Amino acid sequence: MKDLKKLNKYFIKYKYHFLAGIIITIASQIFTVYAPKYIGDSITALQGFMQNTLGKEEVKSELIKNIIWIIATTLIAGFLTFLMRQTIIVMSRHVEFDLKNEIFQHYERLSLDFYKRNRTGDLMSRISEDVSKVRQYVGPAVMYSINTIIRMTVVIVQMYIISPKLTWYSLIPVPLLAYFMFVLSKQINQRSFLYQQNLSRLSSFSQEMFSGIRVIKAYALEKYKNKEYTELTDDSRKIYMKLAVSSALIGPLMIFLIGLCNIIIIYIGAQMFISGTIENIGVIAQFILYINMLTWPIASLGWVSTMIQEADSSQKRINEFLNEVPSISNLQPQRTTIEGNIRFEKVNFIYEDTGIHALKNISFNLDKGKTLAILGKTGSGKSSLLNLIVRLHDVTSGDIYIDNKPIKEVNLFDLRNHIAMVPQDAFLFSDSIKNNIRFGNEEATDEDIIHYAKLADVHRNIITFEKGYDTVLGERGLTLSGGQKQRVSIARALIKDAPILLLDDCLSAVDTETEERILNNLKQVAENKTTIIVTHRVSSAKNADYILILDDGKIVEQGTHQDLITLDGYYKDLFFKQLAEKELN
């Protein structure tokens, strides 16, 4: 239960809903016990008529009075039950909403390493299914617990006032009912947990299958995948059958135990009536009704305890994530202005989880407004270098300076706000092209969007689409080609108009002519911006103020295009190879 303590702050936040809920529940239970009392009184009145102690008219008016009271108290109890749901269940929906937001905001704060360690499905299930389970605790479990405690107190006290002896006898099967319900609920809980687990395997399988549908079709794997799917659904079916058996036992068990209570009440009650311990026969009817009123709350005890156990384990899973501390955090509360000078000093970077030494002793200086190009074989550390500038990771040793200030002393929000980065895998949201570009600057006008799309050389493609800039991308919309995606992603970065521009191999999917046009456009826009271009093409690098060649995380060549062309190294080789390719084309 200790994990659920985390929710106490919400009970405090919604204390008025909660307190109102408790008061209303007490009131509704008090009104509920009136109906059996008036039914008992009515039977007693009939008994009086049969024994000639009451006249016909007296009995008639007694019955009418009782019926009016039964209707009135039942209506009031019903209305109060409605209010009880409105307070406690509504509170649980507020808590669900708050908790989802809390988790989501925390997810946003967590660093990349967290996302690498945890699967998307797991992140999703904690914010959806686990939160729903927790809501069951805050809402129904709390409501039924209060309801059960109050109903048992009110009903048993009422029974005890009427006849202590009959109360003890009629309650004999109740512990038995509570015990069986508890055992059954536990079994149902275990089986539904297995069923749930299987369902989540099934949905992960389907999700992966839909994302990889091209590969499945291209390799004709449909039959094989179908077999796997059938096996999984078959497992689900078997588990569900067992679950259905346990669930089906609840009804008969309840009927059996209620029947047992009724028999005891009739048998013992009749003996007491005959011996004169009970004067009114209506008491027996009243007790039967009371016991029936107790069975459902007692039966729900097992169900409630299951809900609480499930919520506790769900909250434990949620807490695991909420207690995660972001490995990258803002250490500078003061706002920082950023000009755009970047300096690396003996920077080493090792990926902690894999131990890969991605950058080794990297030092360079890039003045504000200058352009640096980085080339190197695949896996040589180019993207890792850019990621360090945006603090997606922190260096293992050495220092990075932004405007001569250690990067950790720069306000993280300002740092990222002053950098426009085009990542290697251009990710676009399932939204319109217009909104995907505007993502770089929320205040951009439609004219700005067109202007930057033209600079990224994608405007001419966009206007050919039927809905132009309003074309929706993604799952339900249009799929852009790799080169188009890259250019929309470039437009998004340019519209940000940040002093630092980082381009991570973002022209790899465009032809050399388009590349040239974009680079020419970039020259105007990026004139005063510090720019780093990661590329595999000499044509993208040759006009840069400085060029670095990386190999296995180390700088192996550096200088201007003219400097490197005179060295017998990777750059010169690449230059002549790409020149020859161009001539052949």
Ligand SMILES: Nc1ncnc2c1ncn2[C@@H]1O[C@H](COP(=O)(O)OP(=O)(O)OP(=O)(O)O)[C@@H](O)[C@H]1O
């Ligand atoms: N998130 C990561 N976790 C662990 N290792 C990583 C991660 N990203 C990259 N690496 C490893 O770090 C090394 C450098 O990778 P990086 O992506 O920086 O190279 P790159 O030069 O950008 O490659 P490419 O030209 O193919 O994009 C590689 O060995 C890679 O396997």
